[in-house]
Amino acid sequence: MRKLLLALLCCAVFPAISWSQVKIKYTGDPLPSKAMGKIESMMGHMWDYYSSMGLKEAMEVELKVFKSKKEGYRYMRSLYPDDPNYIEQPHDKTMGGGLAAVYIPKKKLAVLLGIEHGTDEALTIIYHELSHHYTRMLFKGATYPPIWLNEGLAEHFECLKLKRSGVVSEFPHANKGKVKTLIMLGDLNLEKFLNFTQKEFMEMQRNEGQTCYSLAHVTVTVLLENLSVEQRNTLISQLQKRPVNSKVSDIVASIYPGGLPALEKEILEFVSR
Ligand SMILES: [Zn+2]
Structure with missing residues (x-):
C-alpha cells in the first residue's frame, strides 16, 4: 500500500x-x-x-x-x-x-x-x-508539416548543446549572415518561402548556397521568440488541420502579430543582432 x-x-x-x-x-x-x-x-x-x-x-x-x-x-x-x-x-x-x-x-x-x-x-x-x-x-494523422517548420525545428535542436547548467542554444553566426545577405539583396520572398513544397525548398537550397536551412532556422527562432505559448500552439493546430491546398503563409499571417511584414522585419532585426 x-x-x-x-x-x-x-x-x-x-x-x-x-x-x-x-x-x-x-x-x-x-x-x-x-x-x-x-x-x-x-x-x-x-x-x-x-x-x-x-x-x-x-x-x-x-x-x-x-x-x-x-x-x-x-x-x-x-x-x-x-x-x-x-x-x-x-x-x-x-x-x-x-x-x-x-x-x-x-x-x-x-x-x-x-x-x-x-x-x-x-x-x-x-x-x-x-x-x-x-x-x-x-503531425501524425494530420496534413504534412510545412518543410520550413520541419527543417527549422530540426536546425533548432541541432544547435542545442547539453551543458552542466542545462540546455544552451548556440545560433551559428554564419546562418544569420546568409539570411542577412539574402534580405539585403532583395531576394527574400517570405510568403513564397512559407508555402514551399519539399521539392521547391531543396531547389532553393541547391541554387542559393545552402540558404534555405538557415532561413528556416531563423524563421522558427523568431516565431518561437515572439509568439506566446498559446499563439504558438494555435499556429501548430491550424497547420495540422489545414486543407492540403491551403496557403501556409495565410495561416502564419493570421496568427503572427502584424502579419508577414512584421515577421519579415523581425527576421531582419534578428539576423542583424
Ligand atoms: Zn532535416
Whole structure:
C-alpha cells in the first residue's frame, strides 16, 4: 500500500515526463555510452518541448548507426535501389564524404552514415534527425508539416548543446549572415518561402548556397521568440488541420502579430543582432 501511495505521489509530482514515451532503439554499430546518455537527455528535452505543443505519444524511434559511410550507403541502397541520393558520389570515395543522416518516417528510423568522422558532430546530426521524428509524430494523422517548420525545428535542436547548467542554444553566426545577405539583396520572398513544397525548398537550397536551412532556422527562432505559448500552439493546430491546398503563409499571417511584414522585419532585426 505504501508503495502504491508512493507511486501515485510520483505520478502527481512528475506528470509531464514519461520515459516510456522517449524510447530509442539502437541498431548497427555501437555508439559510446557517453554519447547515448547525451542523446537520451536531449530526447527528454525534446519530449518536454513537443508535448507542450500537443504531442501525446512519441513512439519508439530506431537509430541505426554506420561507422563507415560506405556501409551506410549500401544499406540505404538496399531500401531505395533507384534513389540517386544513395549512389556513391566521386568525392565520397576520395574523401570519405563526411557524415550524413536521414530520417525515414514510414519506418520511424533515423540512419547515421559515417560516425567514424567524429562523435560530437554526429550528435548534432542525430538531434536534427530525432527532431524530424518528433515533428512527424506531432503531425501524425494530420496534413504534412510545412518543410520550413520541419527543417527549422530540426536546425533548432541541432544547435542545442547539453551543458552542466542545462540546455544552451548556440545560433551559428554564419546562418544569420546568409539570411542577412539574402534580405539585403532583395531576394527574400517570405510568403513564397512559407508555402514551399519539399521539392521547391531543396531547389532553393541547391541554387542559393545552402540558404534555405538557415532561413528556416531563423524563421522558427523568431516565431518561437515572439509568439506566446498559446499563439504558438494555435499556429501548430491550424497547420495540422489545414486543407492540403491551403496557403501556409495565410495561416502564419493570421496568427503572427502584424502579419508577414512584421515577421519579415523581425527576421531582419534578428539576423542583424
Ligand atoms: Zn532535416
